[in-house]
Amino acid sequence: MKRAHTASRRGRPPIIDRDAIAQAVLEIGTANATMRSVAERLGVSVPGLYHHVRNKDELLRLAAQHALVSAPPPRYEGQHWTHWLRTYAAYIRTALSAEPALLEKFLSGGFAGDGQMEYIGDALEALRAQGLEPDHAIAAWAAVTALAMGSVTEAHRERIQAERGQPWLARIFGMTARRSPTDYPTLRAIAASRYDPFGEESFDQRITLLLSGIAGQYGLSAEPVNHFRPDAD
DSSP: OHHHHHHHHHTSOOOOOHHHHHHHHHHHOTTTOOHHHHHHHHTOOHHHHHTTOSSHHHHHHHHHHHHHHHSOOOOOOSSOHHHHHHHHHHHHHHHHHHOHHHHHHHHTTTTOSHHHHHHHHHHHHHHHTTTOOHHHHHHHHHHHHHHHHHHHHHHHHHHHHHHTTOOHHHHHHHHHHTSOTTSOHHHHHHHHTTOOTTSHHHHHHHHHHHHHHHHHHHTOOOOOSSOOOTTOO
């Protein structure tokens, strides 16, 4: 009797929870995750997985929330306000660029909950501490968020174009080859310099422009000349 009981216990599927499901989705990759692939990763049946999540959309939502909880946005801890906002923008870009499906869930409100709103509230209080009025604080915050989100969508779109054999430079060369050599000299110069508008350097330039504009608009202290880089050693 004892042997039969032991064998029965060994044959049971592993106990899973929503955190384990989210982790499995991220390990597989949101682009490749399906109910079947996640179930196989966890060692459970597909019907067993349906006891925890209703569909693939919920799988991605769990993964999105898990990703942000595991690596939350940077909090303001007294550093120069530009350093903090630059770090926040880099966080958004890195977190959402890693998994395109997370960007979709972010845009569709997949990160619902008090945690996100509390973070925004804390961020606005930090900006108000710099002397900004409430509407100016939210304007500055929204501008940085929009820039970071826009850079992610641009980079994602460019990856799709490159996979189709039409990267940025190829599209420029293709269009200008059909025009007069005197047309679009600025675009031709950019192509000749091999400038990458989707890379880290161009993203850093845009953040610098935006932070300079915010400082000038609201009379805040400018970013130090040797400004902080979030990815610096």
